[in-house]
Amino acid sequence: MHYFDHSATTGVCPEAALKAAQMMSECYGNASSLHAMGRAAAQELAAARHAVAAAIGAQDDEILFTSGGTESNNQAIKSALFVNRRVGKHIITTAVEHPAVLEPIRAFASNGSEVTYLKPDRNGVVSPEALDAALRDDTALVSIMLVNNETGAVNPIAAIKEVLARRQSRAILHTDAVQGLFKVPINVHSLGVDLLTISAHKIHAPKGIGALYVKKGFRVIPVQLGGGQENGLRSGTENIPAIAGFGVAAKLGFENLSRHAAEIIALREQFEQELGAKVPDARLNFPGGVPHIASLCLPGCRSEVVLRILSDAGVYVSAGSACAKGKRSHVLTACGLPAQDIDCTVRISFSYTNTPEDVTALTDALSAAYARFHRK
Numbered sequence: 001m002h003y004f005d006h007s008a009t010t011g012v013c014p015e016a017a018l019k020a021a022q023m024m025s026e027c028y029g030n031a032s033s034l035h036a037m038g039r040a041a042a043q044e045l046a047a048a049r050h051a052v053a054a055a056i057g058a059q060d061d062e063i064l065f066t067s068g069g070t071e072s073n074n075q076a077i078k079s080a081l082f083v084n085r086r087v088g089k090h091i092i093t094t095a096v097e098h099p100a101v102l103e104p105i106r107a108f109a110s111n112g113s114e115v116t117y118l119k120p121d122r123n124g125v126v127s128p129e130a131l132d133a134a135l136r137d138d139t140a141l142v143s144i145m146l147v148n149n150e151t152g153a154v155n156p157i158a159a160i161k162e163v164l165a166r167r168q169s170r171a172i173l174h175t176d177a178v179q180g181l182f183k184v185p186i187n188v189h190s191l192g193v194d195l196l197t198i199s200a201h202k203i204h205a206p207k208g209i210g211a212l213y214v215k216k217g218f219r220v221i222p223v224q225l226g227g228g229q230e231n232g233l234r235s236g237t238e239n240i241p242a243i244a245g246f247g248v249a250a251k252l253g254f255e256n257l258s259r260h261a262a263e264i265i266a267l268r269e270q271f272e273q274e275l276g277a278k279v280p281d282a283r284l285n286f287p288g289g290v291p292h293i294a295s296l297c298l299p300g301c302r303s304e305v306v307l308r309i310l311s312d313a314g315v316y317v318s319a320g321s322a323c324a325k326g327k328r329s330h331v332l333t334a335c336g337l338p339a340q341d342i343d344c345t346v347r348i349s350f351s352y353t354n355t356p357e358d359v360t361a362l363t364d365a366l367s368a369a370y371a372r373f374h375r376k
Contacts, residue, residue, distance in 0.1 A: 007349035013204040016245035023241035048247025057187035068210035069199035080172040088138025095334035124153030147180040152289025161192030205249035209242035260352035278367035
């Protein structure tokens with residue numbers, strides 16, 4: 001098996017899997033219980049919170065555990081618009097956001113909010129100048145992703161914050177950083193964000209757990225009420241096995257950030273060299289993005305056919321976001337790619353767990369698919 005769909009999800013690393021298993025079989029107490037096993041679970045919860053906070057330069061009490069990126073994005077957007085309801089109902093986002101941002105914003109738009117969707121340039125990047133032009137006195141929320149999950153483009157969040165500061169805007173700044181964690185350096189203070197979303201299953205930790213960074217002093221609206229867990233912001237018994245696994249993966253990812261980045265860069269360079277030799281007509285749609293995401297067009301080869309051929313060869317890639325469910329990518333459309341190129345694009349996403357042998361299997365499979373199905 002040669003897996004290159006890490007932007008959709010990652011395998012759980014052995015250390016995180018072991019920690020989660022230990023929490024389920026040995027330290028399975030409720031973190032709210034006062035006995036020894038409950039206190040041990042609470043200690044694991046605190047340790048994981050510290051590890052996740054350290055990974056993004058936050059303080060421990062600025063981390064709110066959620067069920068994943070979708071919940072974090074929803075809570076961030078709903079909280080920001082409630083807190084800033086007296087500022088106005090104008091929202092600025094981008095046309096290339098993940099559905100976990102676009103859909104809650106569309107729900108607000110159907111109830112009276114006005115939304116400006118910023119278009120990226122041909123490299124997939126949203127400029128601070130575009131934000132500056134769209135900003136209004138009644139802008140309550142700016143939500144712009146850090147790294148795009150299909151193009152790999154990195155948005156200049158710190159520069160966007162500078163625009164908000166210069167304009168003395170009262171807008172709350174949120175960024176979906178799910179695809180950026182351990183792929184680009186993240187420090188919440190350098191970025192200047194009020195709210196930031198991350199997810200565990202993108203960094204070799206279990207599914208079903210994520211986090212929302214909440215800048216100290218910001219008021220978050222609870223998504224559910226009950227026993228008062230997570231400081232009353234997300235009631236319900238904490239998923240300690242997944243949280244503990246998240247903490248282990250966050251600690252390892254932070255400690256090995258430079259080494260893993262170098263390994264991914266080497267794999268990407270090998271990929272581009274081999275692809276150029278084997279499929280010279282192939283082209284990268286966005287060559288300037290993060291190295292772990294490659295949006296690749298194979299002219300004349302429909303992506304769904306390429307995916308099937310590669311899958312039969314044990315090579316796994318994607319036609320775009322795993323949440324698109326076969327629809328033509330709204331991201332690639334917003335970036336201005338022609339429809340015929342979008343229909344022939346696959347997304348390849350690397351991890352440090354890939355090997356040079358994986359890359360060769362990938363380029364061989366792409367070459368075979370192109371030779372078989374390219375329509376001249």
